[in-house]
């Protein structure tokens with residue numbers, strides 16, 4: 001399999017060995033409910049891991065939870081609750097929503113607050129090596145000492161530096177030096193004792209400490225949203241490589257593109273976001289996964305209402321095909337044409353994902369497969385089962401549940417009534433009943449197996 005490495009800007013091969021592939025994805029700063037821009041990142045990485053596991057790669061997937069952060073403290077103080085308690089509640093909410101989105105592949109979630117002693121130890125080592133220094137406000141990383149700083153994001157630091165005209169913290173040696181430890185002056189709710197007085201860690205070192213504890217200072221894959229490249233991931237590289245004295249920190253950097261809304265990045269600070277919670281009150285999680293995976297993970301995804309409608313229509317057509325297959329009852333063995341069609345579908349599906357997770361092409365291959373099958377006549381029960389299994393396997397890798405419920409009796413009665421009207425050729429009345437059925441959120445297809453009903457449960461209510 002090949003994945004695009006953001007640092008070298010090249011495709012890199014992932015080799016299947018007995019060794020476990022270690023994946024670290026930057027998780028949420030738990031101060032607010034997850035929005036669909038974040039969900040895009042987490043849905044993508046969940047799908048990547050589902051796919052790798054389906055191909056028998058061994059992979060360990062870890063996500064950090066940033067439960068110590070200025071934004072959390074600020075929000076908790078407004079609500080007059082303890083910031084760590086507030087973070088616990090928010091973390092629970094995050095995990096519940098992830099589960100609702102069928103994000104099930106994370107092996108371990110690790111809170112920053114659980115690695116404070118490692119953070120302190122890392123800062124000590126960085127000071128000893130000359131990569132960090134103490135001021136009256138805290139401890140900072142000395143960016144000028146790490147010559148690769150800026151490489152990941154391709155930033156020209158000198159140009160950026162000259163653009164900084166603001167009077168900086170006088171004690172800082174450089175505008176880009178970032179806090180490893182923040183001393184707490186006032187009696188703030190969260191602080192830990194340290195050799196530099198009581199305080200709390202900076203954001204970047206939290207992840208490096210979690211990495212070292214669980215994966216070591218060199219591992220395979222690190223991912224997150226593209227907005228984390230600078231300064232967060234640059235800082236992680238600087239810290240880890242300065243500590244270990246080895247390059248590279250990780251073999252492949254993976255970044256998901258922005259989700260934009262009216263041409264602006266969807267973000268909490270711009271207040272133009274849609275929370276996953278809100279989305280899920282109206283639509284099924286399958287819809288969000290389908291929208292996310294219909295576009296290439298690296299490009300930016302421009303959100304609009306028509307994306308929702310298109311996705312629902314696509315999901316509904318796959319679902320109605322699955323329902324249709326259930327009506328196939330003829331005996332006999334699988335026909336050879338169907339076997340070869342299934343084989344080529346499986347091959348396409350896998351090769352598209354092997355190619356840097358080309359999920360749009362993968363989704364297109366499902367429709368091609370359905371078209372192929374529809375051109376084959378006389379599908380018997382065994383064939384139908386094999387076709388259904390192939391589609392189900394692929395949907396499972398995409399994390400799309402596609403639940404099929406029983407058709408309720410009142411709808412079945414309407415269908416019977418309509419069939420009688422069609423026999424007596426009262427097509428006007430039969431059509432009215434079709435509209436009635438559709439208004440109840442069912443799709444009706446007249447097929448060689450008779451009328452087939454598919455519940456549009458992608459829309460709630």
Ligand SMILES: [Zn+2]
Nearest residue numbers: 026027207232
């Ligand atoms: Zn991170």
